[in-house]
Amino acid sequence: MKKLLPILIAAAFAPALASAADLKIALIAGKTGALEPYAKETETGFLMGLEYLTGGKMEINGRKLKVIVKDDQSKPDMGRTLLAEAYGDDKVDIAVGTSSSGSAIAMLPVAAEYKKVLVVEPAVADAITGDKWNRYVFRTARSSMQDAMAAATIAPSGSYGFLAQDYAFGRDAVKAAKEALVAVKSKAKVVHEEYAPQATTDFTASAQRLFDALKDKPQPRVLTIVWAGPSPMNKLADMKPERYGIVLAPGGNILPVMKTWKNFAGTEGTIYYYYAFPKNKMNDWLVAEHTKRYKAPPDMFTAGGFAAASAVVTALTKAGSGDTEKLIAAMEGMDFDTPKGKMTFRKADHQALQPMYHFRIKKDQKSEWDLLELVREIPASEIPLPVKNKR
Template identity: 80%
Template sequence: MALPFLLAFSATTIAQAQDLKIALITGKTGVLESYAKETETGFMMGLEYLTGGKMEINGRKLKVIIKDDQSKPDIARTLLAEAYGDDKVDLAVGTTSSGAALAMLPVAAEYKKILLVEPAVADAITGDKWNRYIFRTSRNSMQDGLAAASTIKGGGSIAFLTQDNAFGRDAVKAAKESLTMVGSKANVAHEEYAAPNTTDFTAAAQRIFEALKNKPEPRVLQIVWAGPNPMSKLAEMKPERFGIALAPGGNILPIMKTWKAYAGTQGTIFYYYDFPKNKMNDWLVAEHNKRYKAPPDMFTAGGFSAASAVYTALSKAKSSDTEKLITAMEGMEFDTPKGKMNFRKEDHQALQVMYHFKIKKEQKNEWDLLELVREIPVTDIPVPVKNKR
């Protein structure tokens, strides 16, 4: 009678020793390539830090399977199905493009496996397109909008310049709703949607300037752009002639480095390496500087945060079973380079601080770019629940 028991015990032992497999899907080719590479770097550094270099959780080795969806929805959908079905991953993380991420959501529901969204921001991901297998560590468009709106509570006039895609339209919709939510008296004078690959902004700028120039002051042009940012090109057209101030959303360091001539310009951002003060961020900044001769960027921190969520969930659940992970992750608090985050139970969106910045006048080195005006706490970012749970 001992033999069946021993066989069962051996099978259990083998199962426990199996690798934990995670798919990391990003848009490593195309316009968002730099975002994807930063996400991958941050994700792998996060797992390294959290596991003390062992790359294992609960005695099981971590295996990360990296896939490139080229920021194309059809490819993203296919790769996620392949990861769940053929690769037998325990969960997946991704992706860079909001359009691609939205295409992946039904696949997670079909396979009943967790998809942790990072860094896509479209509100619909944790809104009307959400399902119970979706969690998100990246901020969403409403968090961006509310952070920006918290800096423009007075009157005046606002115009928006963004991309004509899911990201851009979602961002402007969220920004307008955010202004109402914070009680801003500012009036939205114009919305300009440009093709994502636009390089000549002359016509767009003329329409924006014409719409704003005679409106009540202060006059603000908010720029919401993924990829190479047009702020410098707009600044060259001298919007100050019409009393118009530019308000850029934060961007990656190589782009913000080109903004040095615009000292004093203010905006909001979800991460800048010098703002958070905690042990995890200290390690990330020091180690990234050592390895890459530059500080970590926004999406590096995002990838690290996703790794922390994965590590915390698997450690807490002591299992890779999807239902046990969902139970562990709903309401779960976890450390990130930005500080504490937690997954809201209602829609699995990670609640997190944001930052109000000013471009520095005196910059000590090529990466000394931003001055912190204020850390915007979660209490000032009342993201509405928009899913249909």
């Protein structure tokens, strides 16, 4: 019996040891609800990123990767609950999420409570790496201010009105846009802000208030649309803003939305990612493989999911384990390759510094997805992102 005892003990602990050998990653996304297309792209990009970066082995330093996907339905309460479940019950080493800024903000204190790293992707609200930030939070997604700073570089003068969704993403974006115009010393003036519920389908009243505010202001008169999900741009165009000398300016969106913009050839804007813009081996693989598998090129949130995967793999490899303090030490100031090129986690607030793109809607679109032409890549060095957190 004495001889058997060590064997029995080893057998009893074998499942626990095997489980501990896995590196566990939680991916939380709004797979149900208005942001479902974003969540689907994020998940696809994240898994493709892990595949590419591990050479198809799905392991790091000999340890298998296990991805646990959870749907928070873009609801803050659910996002908070699912992250606590991932850290507490699933014992994940690191978590990634989520689609909604509201849900992401609700998740931040949970990362601090459990003392575990959370990589935010693709939520953009400035508060995530601003006043709601804590040391366990890193963001691969661009922030509202990065969006705004990029857009401000192509807005030298004129009068601007904003139509945005009435929640964290929309209000943050407009606030950031106003700050960005000041930061780049633009002569452009914001003359009106209009906020509408996310479920709005009739934009008549909002549009008329914007038209009235802009119509007598100095040219160019620009109505900027900040909208997650199906864009209201075509509905606004049907109200003929050109009667008042007003032009519409869309922010970059997902490919199915931008497909509906053919009538706006020549219109310019800025975007986080468009599959044909970056020139590097990682993006070449993503475009070719995604097109092969899904019969369409990767979208902006696909690239975002891939970037998050790269951050996770680079961090786990560099840290040598899933230990939180080792991960934080590895990630602060860390460079990592993405389909957009190199990103860097700024040590001050853990925001990924990254390039953006100035686009023009193509006049001659040769295929279903031949939508944009590149005016210029805006390097991270030209986006002087302010630090807004408190360490």
